[in-house]
Amino acid sequence: MIRAVGARLGGMALxxxxxxxxxxxxxxxxxxxxxxxxxxxxxxPDAVVRLHHQLGLDLPLPxxxxxxxxxxLTLHLGTSLTYAVPVSxxxxxxxxxxxxxxxxxxxxxxAIGLPVGVAAAARQGRVSDTAIMVAAQLFKAIPDFWGGxxxxxxxxxxxxxxxSGGFPGWEPSPLAALRALVLPALALALPQAAILARxxxxxxxxxxxxxxxxxxxAKGLGTQAALWRHAVPNALVPVITLVGIQFPLLxxxxxxxxxxxxxxxxxxxxxxxxxxxxxxVVQDIVLLLxxxxxxVNVAVDLAALxxxxxxxxERRA
Amino acid sequence: xxxPAPPRHPSLWxxxxxxxxxxxxxxxxxxxxxxxxxxxxxxxxLLSPSLRHVLGTDPFGRDVASRLMVxxxxxxxxxxxxxxxxxxxxxxxGLLGAAPGWGGxxxxxxxxxxxxxxxxxTAAMLVAAxxxxxxxxxxxxxxxxxxxxxxxxxxxxLSVLHRDFIxxxxxxxxxxxxxxxxxxxxxxxxxxxxxxxxxLAIAALSEAGLSYLGLGMPPPLPSLGxxxxxxxxxxxxxxxxxxxxxAVVALLVLGCNLLGDGLRDRLDPTLAPVx
Numbered sequence: 001m002i003r004a005v006g007a008r009l010g011g012m013a014l015x016x017x018x019x020x021x022x023x024x025x026x027x028x029x030x031x032x033x034x035x036x037x038x039x040x041x042x043x044x045p046d047a048v049v050r051l052h053h054q055l056g057l058d059l060p061l062p063x064x065x066x067x068x069x070x071x072x073l074t075l076h077l078g079t080s081l082t083y084a085v086p087v088s089x090x091x092x093x094x095x096x097x098x099x100x101x102x103x104x105x106x107x108x109x110x111a112i113g114l115p116v117g118v119a120a121a122a123r124q125g126r127v128s129d130t131a132i133m134v135a136a137q138l139f140k141a142i143p144d145f146w147g148g149x150x151x152x153x154x155x156x157x158x159x160x161x162x163x164s165g166g167f168p169g170w171e172p173s174p175l176a177a178l179r180a181l182v183l184p185a186l187a188l189a190l191p192q193a194a195i196l197a198r199x200x201x202x203x204x205x206x207x208x209x210x211x212x213x214x215x216x217x218a219k220g221l222g223t224q225a226a227l228w229r230h231a232v233p234n235a236l237v238p239v240i241t242l243v244g245i246q247f248p249l250l251x252x253x254x255x256x257x258x259x260x261x262x263x264x265x266x267x268x269x270x271x272x273x274x275x276x277x278x279x280x281v282v283q284d285i286v287l288l289l290x291x292x293x294x295x296v297n298v299a300v301d302l303a304a305l306x307x308x309x310x311x312x313x314e315r316r317a
Numbered sequence: 318x319x320x321p322a323p324p325r326h327p328s329l330w331x332x333x334x335x336x337x338x339x340x341x342x343x344x345x346x347x348x349x350x351x352x353x354x355x356x357x358x359x360x361x362x363l364l365s366p367s368l369r370h371v372l373g374t375d376p377f378g379r380d381v382a383s384r385l386m387v388x389x390x391x392x393x394x395x396x397x398x399x400x401x402x403x404x405x406x407x408x409x410x411g412l413l414g415a416a417p418g419w420g421g422x423x424x425x426x427x428x429x430x431x432x433x434x435x436x437x438x439t440a441a442m443l444v445a446a447x448x449x450x451x452x453x454x455x456x457x458x459x460x461x462x463x464x465x466x467x468x469x470x471x472x473x474x475l476s477v478l479h480r481d482f483i484x485x486x487x488x489x490x491x492x493x494x495x496x497x498x499x500x501x502x503x504x505x506x507x508x509x510x511x512x513x514x515x516x517l518a519i520a521a522l523s524e525a526g527l528s529y530l531g532l533g534m535p536p537p538l539p540s541l542g543x544x545x546x547x548x549x550x551x552x553x554x555x556x557x558x559x560x561x562x563x564a565v566v567a568l569l570v571l572g573c574n575l576l577g578d579g580l581r582d583r584l585d586p587t588l589a590p591v592x
Contacts, residue, residue, distance in 0.1 A: 015429045022434070026442040141518070141571035143525045146545065146563025153552060153559075245432075248461075249519075252437035256526045260549075271530060274445045282445040286438050293433045 004305055012298045019290045020072070024065045027283050033057075055081075072287070078280030082273070087284045090269060097167060097265035101181050101188075102254050106243075108189035109196055109250075114239070116193070117200025118232055124205060132197070139194035144253045148187035148260035155183060165262040184261045188253045192246060199242050203235035210234070237308045244300030248293045329579025335572035339565060343393055346386035354383040354539060363555055372561055375548060381561060388539040389565055395534060396520040398455045400513050403462025408509065410463070411470025412497050415478060424471050428464035436461050436523040440532040449535040457532075458523050462516050469512050473505030507584040514577035518570045525566040541566050 035051040036043060052058045056067065071077065077087040120132040142150075156164035162183050170177045207213065208231045216226045255267030266285065273281035346354070351371070358378035366373045372381035414424030440457035447453060477483065478501065486496050527533035528542030536543070541562045548558040 011426070011429065014426065015433060018426075018430050019433055022430075023442065026439075027446050030446045137571065137574060138567075141567045141574060143522050143529075143542075143563060143566045143570070145526065145529050145542070146559075146566065149545070149549060149552060149559050149563065153556060157553065248432060248435040252435045252526070255437060256530060259530060270441055274441055274532070277445060279445060282441060286442055289438055290433045293435070294429070297429070297432070 001305070005302060008298045008301055012294055015294050016291055019294070020069055020287055021065070023283060023287045023290065024068060027279050027286075028064065029061060068283070072284075077284045080273075080281045081278045082276045082281075083278075087281055090281065091266070091285070091288065094264065094266045094269045096170065097181075097263050098254055098258070098267065101185055101258070101263070101265065102251065104181055104185040105188040105192065105250060105254070108185055109192035110243075112189065113193035113196025114200050117197040118204050118227070118235075120197065120201040121204035121208065121231075122227060129201075133201070136194040136197045139190050140198070142191050144188055144191065144256050145260045147190060148184060148257050151183045151187050152261075165260070167263045180261075180263070184254075184257045184263060187260070188250065188257050192250060195246060196239065196242065200235060200239055203238045204231050207231040207234040234308075237304050240300055240304050240307070244297045247296045247300075251289060251293065326579045326583050328575040329583060332572050332575030332577070332579055335568055336576060339389060339568050339572060340393065342386045343389035346383070346390050350380075350383035350386050352380035352383045354387045355379065355537065363551075366557065373555070373557055375544075375558055376551065381558065384539045384544060385541070385562060385565055388541045388544055388562065389569070391534060391538055392521065392524050392528070392541050392566075393569070395451060395454055395540075396458065396517055396524050399458035399520050399524075400462060400516050402455060402459030403516065404466050404509070404513060406459075407463040407466025408470045408502075411467040411472075412474050412501065414467065414471040415474035415501075416493075421471070424467055428467055431460060431464035431467075434460060436527060437530075437532070440527050444532050449532065451534045451538075454524065454527055454533045457527065458520050461523070462520070465512060465516060466509070469508055470505060473508055474501050477501050477504045507580075511577055511581045511584060514573055514580060518573035518577065521566060521569045521573065 033048070035048050035055060035057060039047055039051060049058075056064055059067070068078070075088070077091070079085070080087055080090055083090060116132060116136070120129045123129040123132075152164045155162045163180050164183075165180075167180050168176045204227070208227070210231075212234075213226050213230050216230050217223075221229070254265065255270065257263075258265040258267035259271065266289075270282060270285045272278075273285070356379060358374070360378065361370075361374055362376055362378040364370050364374040364378075370380050370382065372385065375381055375384070410427065411424060414420040436457040439460055440453060443450075443453035443457060474497070483496060483500055486500055491499070524533060524540070525542040525545075528540035529546045531543070531546070533542060534540050545559055545562040548555070548562075551558045
């Protein structure tokens, strides 16, 4: 186990290193001058030189990479060009919306997807099973932003139950803030829950056909007990891996949904930064999100390993 | 190839039907649309659906159906190019990774790296550095597809390489590359086809999301996501403007998913009992 953890962490470090090089090269080595883009085409050569110096663009590329990567390692992020404040401060501000949104989404999708998947497996072949699977197939196909718009149409414009967008902030009333996150989280969670439900169903059916379930049944365990005590826990292992695979798209989904619901989160920040060519902000946020994806995948890998030690023998390839 | 018996693979047929429903009008738009998709006609703005304008007109008086047809073709072509890119890079890398030695570890590393860059992040960087463009969108979606093709090609190749006919080909003096091309690739073609179909569904979602955010193909090319974004404020007075483009994306995704599932069931009989 310790060796496995070490291997995963080593792999993670290597992936992060390569990832940071890719992010840096894409944003710094492609033809095109960010200073010229920021100042506009009629910029004086003098101003361009000054901005180059201010941005550190006059340094050789490897040195610029080392300065950036070194800064990240010591938690010194860049400075936003448009806001003139440290990127870390912007991030802390925006993450107060994005992290709760991602958390609620994950909770909702698991809370909906897993029970529905198990229920469908328990009713395999019946009409209700087919109905659940058809519904899951439909929900899986809904683009996040369209789902968001439809939810606004239903819950905000027709029923007037929930706000259609915007964020009141956490301070005045945490409850109002939570209410503002319900529809965005639901828009993200429903397709995810559908994917989880389909996967959970087939994983549960797979576990139900295993020898240990037959043994438990032969020893007199009831259908329900065999399902919940033996099949479901074993079905969870591949499902946890699936959550890891889905995570990158869930994370970028929050960026899309924040736009639909006009939430000032990380997504809005990165889109504004792209609009204003605020490259330090784009660079830091992209690497932060890449790091988050890598971290979650290692965590998922280790969780699966802990739940099912049989996986330790071979690397998932 | 044996002809499938329709009742056994309902999702195969449902998927084909749904895709035909969306893609035939899209393909038709290359040569004909009911109205010129960009023709502005302010006198006839925001019309309700009628026989003349099947889906009504938008705030500029443009025919919604014509624009959706062109947008579907644009989005579909971008997705197809992205999947082709993912396959063209991923499959050879995966086959290489099936060679004994450190190939497997290398494939794992590249796959981990590729999966850490969802299309939106790659697109964000490319657009920030270079501005929007079709190539940027194709690369962003395609790069994320490389790992899956790589893993599937490698896994498939590993399961084929120890078979007797491979040994026979080797004895007959065929070289490594020839064996991979002539014997391994045809044997993993089916699973790669299934992967490509399912990947198209995710690519369609990504493309719609990117163009919704303005990170996709640049205007004035109509794309499904941007049509929805442009008309989102009209949700009060003309909800159809917002519902229709999203519905086309959903049908595209649903069709690909059903077709992919159906193909997998049909091509891989070992999966049948767990359905």
